[in-house]
Amino acid sequence: MKFKPQHMQQVQQSLKQLGPARRPNIGADERAATIAAVASRLFLQYGYKGVSLESIIAESGGSYRDLYSAFGGKERLFETVLKRMCTEVLAPLKKALANPSLEALPLEEALTHVGHVVLTTILKPEAVAFHRLMVSEAPRIPEVAKFFFSHGPESANALLGSFLAKRVSKTGCALEDPHIAAAIFLDGLINNLQLKVLTGGRVSPAEVTLRVKHVVRLFLHGMLRFTEGK
Amino acid sequence: MKFKPQHMQQVQQSLKQLGPARRPNIGADERAATIAAVASRLFLQYGYKGVSLESIIAESGGSYRDLYSAFGGKERLFETVLKRMCTEVLAPLKKALANPSLEALPLEEALTHVGHVVLTTILKPEAVAFHRLMVSEAPRIPEVAKFFFSHGPESANALLGSFLAKRVSKTGCALEDPHIAAAIFLDGLINNLQLKVLTGGRVSPAEVTLRVKHVVRLFLHGMLRFTEGK
């Protein structure tokens, strides 16, 4: 009410300066991007039903009209935003797993590195909030949830699995099922600590390092050789 | 509106038959129990904001008055119900882990048994719904969430950890940190499959069995001995 008029005039002036060729689109796209960004943050923090369109608009500027023109409603906005988040959140994870420099490292170091990256990525507040939101709203958006699972955890398993398969065949040590082995490795890292954070607990960097160390050891040597192999 | 009058008359009659000594209390407790049961089911299915008090009452019988007399509002009802669920859902898990007959079994068989029980328990639809609800609403009920984590996953880790410690000391094979080992074992079982179900996927019993087998093997022998030890 108070600051919107001047804000709008600024936008209109910038449009004027850009010339008459494309009158509305640039402003609209920018606005849509802003709305999406604000919506992402609020949905992550408060969940689907905890966010009102009014609160989004209050922060993004613009009005209901812009939101409905760009996204067509709350449900659609939510789907769009969440699907985008899937790729964003998982990008560093994929990058780490597909990193070709891993090939040069000894297996133990490679696994330690991967484990550390995966765990710190997964435990970041944004990633935890994203996980919470995905789990909460999966029934509302089943196709997005499937997309997340196949492009997230399953993709990570596949990448690490093929890495293991290559590595193991090189060293002459066969491996029955690299995919399952990879899944167990990643799960052994993640589950407990992620759940701890999800339920409000804290995880220190030292805890992360310790966990990675143990998982790698267990993975390589088995439990019963912990002290023997030392 | 249509069937409530007769329903109420039945209740009143049953109270009459029970004598004049305790007039209201039995009916009220029963009603509270029914409300809690219905609320549990609906909250599990639709989440906190997805359930209206009206929908609870419509199924449980009684009225807003009963709900407010017994629980004092929606938030309180939710907390009460969820805290009860914590112990109910986790009971079979604890039972399996504290089962003394495990002591007699060979380690591999004991782990396989525990793994199978844990996994089938965790993957049951009610348990998955409970997990979803707990993760979703943890920020709303931080103390309940902490209660869940400490009495659920952490307790399971402790039980399995002490089992491992005893077992390992008996066989002369030392183990650096039985608690972390137990956590990794349980996490390796759970995470991926639980997340798959949470995002709408299906997990077959064969998948469960396979996973347990691999985790136990990995746990006992490490990855690199999969084929050597076979």
Next chain:
DNA sequence: CAACGATGGTAAGGTGCGTTACCATGCTTA
């Protein structure tokens, strides 16, 4: 037997929210 008190059901108050219709503003074109 009558009045009082408590227990339980109903309905209305008040709020928040998603959606859409309406209106103003400014650019483009004849």
Next chain:
DNA sequence: TAAGCATGGTAACGCACCTTACCATCGTTG
């Protein structure tokens, strides 16, 4: 320069829902 059109903001509609005040009903007691 004036008219038309599209774009954007406002406000109202309708709905859902938590909460509480009010009322009826029934058992108890003087």
